[in-house]
Each structure stands twice: as C-alpha cells, then as structure tokens.
Amino acid sequence: MTTGVRRRMGVEERRQQLIGVALELFSRRSPDEVSIDEIASAAGISRPLVYHYFPGKLSLYEAALKRASDDLAARFVEPREGPLGARLLRVMGRFFDFVDEHGPGFSALMRGGPAVGSSTTNALIDAVRQAAYVQILSHLDVQDPPARLELVIRSWISLAESTALIWLDGRRIPRAELEKQLVHDFAALAAVSAAYDEEMGALLRRILKDEPADGPFADLVGRIVALAS
Amino acid sequence: MTTGVRRRMGVEERRQQLIGVALELFSRRSPDEVSIDEIASAAGISRPLVYHYFPGKLSLYEAALKRASDDLAARFVEPREGPLGARLLRVMGRFFDFVDEHGPGFSALMRGGPAVGSSTTNALIDAVRQAAYVQILSHLDVQDPPARLELVIRSWISLAESTALIWLDGRRIPRAELEKQLVHDFAALAAVSAAYDEEMGALLRRILKDEPADGPFADLVGRIVALAS
Numbered sequence: 001m002t003t004g005v006r007r008r009m010g011v012e013e014r015r016q017q018l019i020g021v022a023l024e025l026f027s028r029r030s031p032d033e034v035s036i037d038e039i040a041s042a043a044g045i046s047r048p049l050v051y052h053y054f055p056g057k058l059s060l061y062e063a064a065l066k067r068a069s070d071d072l073a074a075r076f077v078e079p080r081e082g083p084l085g086a087r088l089l090r091v092m093g094r095f096f097d098f099v100d101e102h103g104p105g106f107s108a109l110m111r112g113g114p115a116v117g118s119s120t121t122n123a124l125i126d127a128v129r130q131a132a133y134v135q136i137l138s139h140l141d142v143q144d145p146p147a148r149l150e151l152v153i154r155s156w157i158s159l160a161e162s163t164a165l166i167w168l169d170g171r172r173i174p175r176a177e178l179e180k181q182l183v184h185d186f187a188a189l190a191a192v193s194a195a196y197d198e199e200m201g202a203l204l205r206r207i208l209k210d211e212p213a214d215g216p217f218a219d220l221v222g223r224i225v226a227l228a229s
Numbered sequence: 230m231t232t233g234v235r236r237r238m239g240v241e242e243r244r245q246q247l248i249g250v251a252l253e254l255f256s257r258r259s260p261d262e263v264s265i266d267e268i269a270s271a272a273g274i275s276r277p278l279v280y281h282y283f284p285g286k287l288s289l290y291e292a293a294l295k296r297a298s299d300d301l302a303a304r305f306v307e308p309r310e311g312p313l314g315a316r317l318l319r320v321m322g323r324f325f326d327f328v329d330e331h332g333p334g335f336s337a338l339m340r341g342g343p344a345v346g347s348s349t350t351n352a353l354i355d356a357v358r359q360a361a362y363v364q365i366l367s368h369l370d371v372q373d374p375p376a377r378l379e380l381v382i383r384s385w386i387s388l389a390e391s392t393a394l395i396w397l398d399g400r401r402i403p404r405a406e407l408e409k410q411l412v413h414d415f416a417a418l419a420a421v422s423a424a425y426d427e428e429m430g431a432l433l434r435r436i437l438k439d440e441p442a443d444g445p446f447a448d449l450v451g452r453i454v455a456l457a458s
C-alpha cells in the first residue's frame with residue numbers, strides 16, 4: 001500500500017519531498033557528514049532513485065539551500081508600521097529562530113564547507129544579503145542610498161551573520177540579548193557614521209525623531225552617556 | 230647569461246620567486262583570471278617548470294595566500310604604548326594598506342572565489358582572524374575573555390573585513406574616514422555590550438579611563454550625545 005502511494009508521487013512532488021528530507025538532515029549535522037544513502041533511507045527510497053531526481057549531492061544541497069534561503073528572506077518581511085527599533089527587533093527574533101533551526105548547516109555554509117565556492121551557493125548567500133539590504137532601505141524610506149548608508153547597512157548585515165555564528169558556537173550568551181544587541185549595534189554604527197557626515201546625521205535624526213522615548217534607541221543613548229560620565 | 234643566472238637558483242629560492250610573482254598577479258586581478266602560463270611568463274620560465282615546483286595552480290595560490298596572510302598578521306603587531314584608540318587607528322592604516330595592495334585578490338578570496346572551500350585557504354583566513362583577536366586581547370590586557378568580550382572582538386573583526394570589501398567595491402568613501410570609523414565602531418560595539426553587562430561595563434570604563442580627553446573615544450561620545458539632543 002505504502003509503496004503504491006509512493007509510486008504515485010509526481011516528479012516535482014518527489015523532488016520537493018527529497019529537498020525537505022535533505023534540508024532537515026543538512027540542518028541538524030554538517031552537510032559534509034550527510035550521505036546520499038542517509039537521505040535515501042530517510043526518504044524511504046533507494047539510492048539510485050535519489051540520483052534519478054538529483055544528479056549528485058551538490059545539486060540536492062543547492063536545492064535545499066535554495067529552499068532555506070527563500071525561507072530566511074521571507075522572515076525579513078515586516079509590516080511598515082510602528083517604531084523602527086521594534087520592527088528590527090521582531091526581524092532579529094525570526095532571524096535567530098532560523099539560525100536555531102538550521103544551526104549546524106548554517107555554520108558549515110557560512111564558515112566554508114565543501115560546497116562553498118560553488119557559484120550557486122555563493123549566489124544564494126548574496127541573494128539573502130541583498131533581500132535584507134532592500135528590506136532595511138525600504139523601512140528607512142530611502143530610495144537612493146548614499147554610499148555611507150549602504151556601508152552601514154551592508155556591514156551591519158555581516159555583523160548580524162557573525163554574531164549568529166559566534167552564538168551557535170557554544171550558545172554562551174542568551175539569544176534574546178543578542179537580538180536586542182543587534183538592534184542597538186545598528187543604531188550605534190549609524191551613529192558613528194552620522195557623527196562624521198551631515199547627510200547621515202540628518203537621516204539618523206529623522207529616524208530617531210519617530211522612536212519612542214522608552215524605545216531601544218533612546219535607551220541605548222542614555223546608557224552610553226551614563227557609561228561615559 | 231640571464232638563463233645561466235636562472236639555472237643557478239636553488240629549489241627554495243625558485244619557489245619563493247614564483248610565489249612572489251604569483252602573489253603580485255593574484256593581487257592585481259581576480260585569481261581565477263590568472264593562468265599558469267601567465268605566471269610562467271612573468272617569472273621568465275616555462276610552464277612545465279612551474280609545475281615542477283608546484284603541482285597545480287591551487288597549490289601555488291595557497292602558497293601565495295600563505296605569504297599574504299603572514300604579511301597581514303605581521304601588520305597587526307603594534308607596540309603596547311600610548312592610548313588604545315591611537316594604537317588601533319595605526320593598525321587600521323596598515324590593514325587598509327594591505328587591502329589596497331591586494332584589492333582584487335582580497336575581494337575574490339573573501340567573496341568566495343574558486344579556491345574558497347579548500348580547507349587550506351579557510352584555515353589561513355581563520356589564522357589571520359585569530360591573530361587579530363589575540364592582538365586585541367593582548368592590548369586590552371585581558372587573559373581570560375568573557376563570552377561577551379570575545380563576541381565584540383570577533384564580530385568587530387568581521388565588520389572590519391566587510392567594511393574593507395565594501396570600500397574596494399568602488400572606493401566611494403575615503404579610506405582614512407573608514408580607518409577612523411572602524412576604531413569608533415569598536416568602541417560603539419563595546420559600549421552597546423557594556424550598556425547591558427556589568428563585566429563589560431567595568432572593562433570599558435577601565436579602557437576609557439586611559440584615553441585622552443581629545444582622543445577618538447571621547448570625541449565619539451561627545452558627537453553621539455550631540456546627535457541625540
């Protein structure tokens with residue numbers, strides 16, 4: 001009976017099932033430790049049948065990574081309502097959910113595993129970074145970003161990636177603290193840039209104007225002033 | 230005559246010459262665009278002779294990368310004298326010198342070129358990051374770093390990498406501004422962490438205590454306060 005049901009799976013349906021099974025395995029252990037045999041066994045099909053749908057482990061890995069990166073990019077989408085700090089904090093919560101769910105696979109990918117250097121995997125990573133960049137610009141209501149704003153946003157994105165990787169390595173700091181910290185880091189990097197550039201200063205003042213007095217940005221400035229005095 | 234001189238080169242001397250020639254080419258153009266033929270021609274020897282010293286382009290690339298990473302790590306070394314902000318600013322100057330000298334090769338490597346994913350190249354990149362981390366700890370006079378300090382330092386190192394990469398992509402911001410900005414970014418990330426953790430707060434107060442009133446840290450705090458008011 002079961003076999004009968006399986007035989008009726010269409011090609012695309014079977015591909016999607018294999019991607020799901022592979023992604024699950026690649027998320028729980030470093031992808032170079034996961035064999036095609038294991039994927040076949042977890043999917044309940046034979047090894048040759050896996051190769052019928054995917055020519056090799058790399059193509060299955062890339063398909064799994066494509067699904068994961070679409071999933072991550074979707075989590076960046078946030079309604080354009082309410083204070084910016086609170087919006088970014090919600091996105092950070094979903095980002096850490098993702099990192100938590102895919103820990104070993106995320107680490108292996110970002111630290112340079114066997115599949116890194118494939119132009120497909122690099123393009124997928126870049127697409128996710130670009131999605132994050134576009135979302136942030138949209139929330140800041142900026143169409144034509146000056147070079148210094150682009151630098152702040154893109155370098156903060158890499159800071160968020162490395163913060164997540166360091167967190168995964170032992171989880172020695174509560175993730176809620178890091179989610180909040182990354183919101184503050186964004187404000188801090190923008191403030192450093194604004195301290196030396198009038199255009200960035202004007203932009204930051206516009207953002208801060210709409211932040212609540214008890215929001216994360218105001219809170220941060222208060223704490224830094226207290227620290228310095 | 231010239232050929233006679235070349236013939237007398239010892240094996241190690243010839244290897245070092247080839248590494249130098251290759252590094253020069255890999256620094257000026259993306260390494261995947263540089264052929265063994267070109268390296269042979271620039272070194273004034275035949276293609277088969279290159280293969281006599283290096284089994285393939287990857288091994289020559291790895292040797293060139295080893296020399297470049299030793300060079301970069303050496304630039305992190307800074308006398309433990311004077312205010313910390315000024316020390317870090319001098320290191321940032323030497324870091325941007327390096328990035329400037331090896332621009333296309335640095336970009337290709339860090340953005341994931343054909344040789345990325347080689348365990349040797351990844352290990353070399355990690356060794357340079359570790360050298361930077363150890364230098365910073367030593368300047369901060371910390372033997373046993375708490376997790377939050379390790380996070381600040383390591384995530385700042387990745388911020389410095391991405392700032393340099395973004396700078397190389399069009400050089401739209403003067404590098405002197407970015408060198409100074411990275412010193413401030415370090416202080417800002419430490420301040421964010423210190424704002425929520427007493428141990429980090431004590432550490433940062435100890436650092437700030439020895440900074441001059443007209444140094445970069447004090448300057449930054451003043452500017453952020455001005456911005457917020």
